[in-house]
Amino acid sequence: MVSEYPIYTFPGANVSLSKLKELQCMSCSELSFYYGLAQICRSIEKISLMLFESNSGIAHLIEMQTRIKYLCVYVDDNDYGFKDKNESKKEQVSGENKHKRIFQALVKHADSILYFMLWIDRSFPFCLFPQLINLETLKLINDLGVEQRLFEKQLEMASFPNLQVLELTSISLSIATKIIENTNGNLWKVKIESSDFNNTIIYIRAIINYCPNIEYVSLFINNQNLDELKRLLISCQRLEGIELLIKMAENVRFMSEKFFYILVSLAPTSLYKIQIDLRIFSLKTLDLFFINWRGRKFLHLYPLITWRSTSDSLKKYEIEGIIKYCMDNSFWYIEKYEEIEWED
Template identity: 35%
Template structure:
């Protein structure tokens, strides 16, 4: 079978979908490349906007959108004197090379559609007029629509031409629970195949509850809570009706990102016990940092769970979840596990033991050290033979900087051959020991090394930079970072996307 450029190019260019500069260069190669790249760039054009507050790029984008308006819409906007002060409505003879609107699959927040200097400071009413015409265009012409962010949209887009057909294609929806309930009721008439739902939760909404209830294939739910709004309001009051709508889909969910609030246990106990197909579980217990409510949570057996991300949950919660996963976990990512003050040392050590006793197929793990538990780390390396990434965050408030030279020796002796991503925070090293470590790593897979807030002996700080360059040239180190805001998990897309 002959494979042509026309068959291969889309697959190649899709790998560059986040690399704007490379894709722009490909546009200029020839007609075939241009025709192949344009749909990739315009599938989700908003992600290329506003990164550097490049208003010129935003203006070009808006002008391109306006080129696709119907003559009726153009004439309507031309008759709005206040709008004509800020933008030029395209003339009749201007026609774009491609039908760009037809290619759009993602419609993101409205402010990103009109974030141009000349428009930002327009009176609210005038901006609404322009936005409505743009949304009418999108709803009518985006025939491949996949994702829609309806946050703060005030217009009845479900009544626009093309809504019945195009909104029915939505598979991902992002919203705020305080949006108009009539808006959600309007969507229920045409949107029942949503697979991914992302909600900023503020208050109860019967329209949203109804929209959730009628879905036929809801698999992904992410709920964020505005912690500055109605802090003392209980879940029963804020989420009245929506809790039962969510529970209805519990046995189909494969991804759940949810906070634990200071509430009665009934919702969580009922919900968590039915998540039989869950594969990714992200749990934020920030609201319960100083309470014992989590001790009463009940978790069922999660036979398919592969990824957990636990943020500010208690040791008890983390332990229960890991021990109920039937040894299938591949990623454990933890931040600020809350240990009992009385049993701080024992629980912190015990947490590492629980990981290597229950997770033989583990690939990525992040945990915080509360002491010098090198024997437990050694056992983790021995028992988790498929480990690819290890992130150790030393609790510097307890031990200040921990001497990491012994850890380097343990890694050389006991790390599985699969391990190649390593991140260490708040450790202290001697540069000469790193030299020996790198030299002994030669026969292994090239390192991705992240060292954040580490101390090196004063005499060798300059030499360490040369040391990194030396072993990069020898292919021992593939990537080195020392930025506090970077970590290797950002390279693992299956974890950070849903």
């Protein structure tokens, strides 16, 4: 519901709103509200779009901006119970993408967009990916389980020479690898949330070959790729934190002694944060690892799952100053990096 006196009609609105830099847009809001803002606002740089239905007012507002730099898009064409009051009968009959005009408006800003966060939906025009040539941060969330073939080709075609931060959720390692291979050595953070352990070797090789400046990375480890882990630790000398996701086939024992030997003997001196599920290791194996870590940088250890018996046994190594057992979610918090915040 829109007020009888919209904000852009208030005294002094021309001055105050002309300086607006950030806006959250919901397509279920009235068209007139966004058309009114578009008459005043030209300097919006950070915009969040929650799209449930067509809204030409949002499209017009986007078109009128000088340069959009930070973009977050959430699309849900199931409408969550919203009545699509703005969708024309022509759109309903033809099946035309109800957000087409909004997406067309975004193309105007493709060159200026530095940060892009997308909750993937079938209706999103994935042809926009190759046009985002100046991206520095790319975050893709596929929680809806959209078929990856729908956007895989466009991501393979895209080139992201300036990309520094890549975060993917529920997206295959093969697609992650293609994105990494289309960068230009500037990636320093790669965070992957996935249960996919296919193509782990080509993924690790992509990190080795295309990410000389990598500092934080998710690694998917099994017995078959331990030699690639060796190469990565030797090649990536700026590593500060690694998230280690270990998965073995049923009735196959993980080569934990070899794994920890590789970590101790080859980890760069810069490495001081590890996130890992400690439950798969015996206390004897962990004891040996921590003893061998003596003399290295103070190790911040983040358990993926807290296990009481393990945490109790590690206290002596904390007292000795070998490790710090971090029972929080701050592994991916990086002091030098100012995370872009979005309103819920």
